Amino acid sequence: MHITDILVTGEPIIYGAMVSMALGGLAILFVLTYFKKWKWLWREWLTSVDHKKIGVMYILSALLMLFRGGVDAMMMRVQLAFPDLGFLNSQHYNEIFTTHGTIMIIFMAMPFLIGLMNIIVPLQIGARDFAFPYLNALSFWSFFFGMALFNISFVIGGSPDAGWTSYTPLSGAAMSPGPGQNFYLMGLQLSGIGTLATGINLMVTILKMRAPGMKLFHMPIFTWSTLVTCFIIVFAFPILTVALALLTIDRIFGAQFFTLTGEGLPMMWANLFWMWGHPEVYIVILPAFGIFSEVIATFAKKRLFGYNVMVWSMIVIALLSFLVWVHHFFTMGAGAFVNSVFSVSTMLIAVPTGVKIFNWLATLYKSKIEFTVPMLWSLAFIPSFILGGVTGVMLGMAAADYQFHNSYFLIAHFHYVLIAGTVFACFAGLVFWYPKMFGHKMNERLGRWAFWLFFFGFHVCFFPQYFLGLDGMPRRLFITNVAEWLPLNVISTVGAVGMALGFVVFVYNVYYSFRYSERETTGDSWNGNGRTLEWATTTPVPYYNFATVPYVDEIDPYVRMKEEGKTTFEEDEVKPIHMPSYTGQPFIFMALLGLASFGLIFEWMYLAVFGLIGGVVMMIRRSFDYDDGYYVSVEEIKETEKKARGL
């Protein structure tokens, strides 16, 4: 086989991307070699089982994917604002909206939130690591190799082009031959292993490793949102696993699940996909709710209003999330009765969500609000998200949906909930917990610039799209030189540029703050307003997290701890701490499965079998691995804590 058979050729933009990828890769290799950082990289990061480091790697990958997905978005916006320019051809456009959607949901939103959960949840409940640290590393590497696999598709083999929903029969072997669609299937399958494992891991961590005395209804609200999210992950992801597997078997081994021959049923894909896909929406929004709740309570300097109701509304949302999937295809032939049932269940979700909105408002009511950057993101979320939520109820009305379906109205709706909800929360959470991760805050002034650029950019970009939708502009459309649509499309593109600038400022702020920000001296970074246990640790957090785990019997325990002068270092109570050993196994294991997936994508069965056998060998090795970690000595803990606390 010749190299040009698998490389994507003939596209100037892709040649440019190839060159920049090659240069970027070479630059990284050079820097690592020049500064002799290879060993450091392997020892400190690639083999790490520390939940904080894994979380940082998740977030870095997510930011990288936000960039990639953002570039896709910008290319689409350029095409739509200047349809006569011939910037993209239709095939390239199809590929770009497919990868944009898939990357933003699977490889940006989820890993960003899972990264924050990784770092914060154990700290909030007084745990020293995850229940299964090895499995946590495995999860990260499965996501990482899944992501890498999906992203190389546009230079090797060609990107998937059937939309992020990958509807059959379009995505079947007959209509989408070649490796493109296989990249989608295997990339998602591989990273899905990690997501499921993380769901189980965090669930056990939260249920079994809480600080002494901490009941479920004493847990910080972000931890609660994580627990509920994990429940959804565990019960929704296997459906995706099966759907992807069936389509893979269809495409590679010639089965007839979703085909038009052999009495296959293409509609079943839509059902399976959305039975996972709708809960997935809540997987990315519930943690966001948790983050906003933490930020709002901290900077309103009050206990979260209606804590119990907040928790129950999340649980109700989680249950309802499994009962609404048909609303994604009201127009695809279900009868009036079925549509009515799903229409009602869809609108029911607005009730617990509305309850949450009122609780946030009530928390803010008559409080002394401190307008920090995370608080700005959180305050901007409330009205923006309501716009997305209300249009969601409009879409939920089955009869009206026949008008809105597949139009830009829908596009505007889900960007309003996913950006104003999830992306704002990712930024809020990252800025909020940044000092816990890196020992310094992000620069406030640059943070505001990033916020206002992104915030205005977002509204300018997506608000016109509601009207484009009402004017009849369908989604995924490549030619848009209809005179009525053009002005709004241009405005929308201007907004997209604003968002891009906001992102650039945000990333620059990471660098700027690394260079110039003041180093934190206390663990309670936000003017001593911390309410939950993560702020009780020193900054940067020692690798064992807590020298002594405090007794907790209330919500927001750190408030009382500060009043009573208690810390997480009670010198005479320090005992040796048991910690897991670092290991390179998860990295190698998932690299081998990545290789197997790559083989399957190109239907090179020898490579696939080789990778799978490698994976089995790694599992056998793990089974015989009786390394049960090591103990941190009392002296070392005392020394570390005294240094960090300036005692």
Place this chain on the structure above:
Amino acid sequence: MAAEELKTGPLEYRTQEGQMSIMGFWIFLGAEVVLFATLFATYAVLFGRTADAPLPSELFEPGIVLIMTFLLLTSSFTCGLAIHEMRRGSVKGLIFWMVITLALGLGFLGFEIYEFVHYAHEGATLQSSAFWSAFFVLAGTHGLHVTLGIGWAILLLIQIKQRGLTNVTSRKFFIISLYWHFLDVIWIFIFTSVYLIGMVI
């Protein structure tokens, strides 16, 4: 990561690590239930979509499937006996019953492979129609689970030979027993909703 160890109760539950592993596996089994439920639903939806391939009622016969059911159900019972012996502290008893469990499991697998080959000869393959795709993937996923379980149990038998009964080895055996019983439950559903219904309709 507490290393404290209880002095009473079953060996596998005495450390927090053991308790967490067992709980994690229960949650994993919850995910497995969803996985198989999706496969069953797919099968139910595609039932009757045989295209030009033979009907299930022409191929399904009670004989072999009854033998397979008998083998797997018995293996679940002997697996229970193995754990009972483990609780009594008898490594010998554990190994004895576990080996019998695996032998029965292997017998089940042998019959399943024979059956699949037989169907393929009659013109019902993964590719021949939507119904047969759903059938082979549902039964095949169960068979794959049994295969993995057998391989896994062999690894654990080697470990118990090397290390004897400890918190860790007993936890591992307890978990694989959960897995094995779970596969038995799934098979009961396959037997009734796939084979029995397929024979009469």
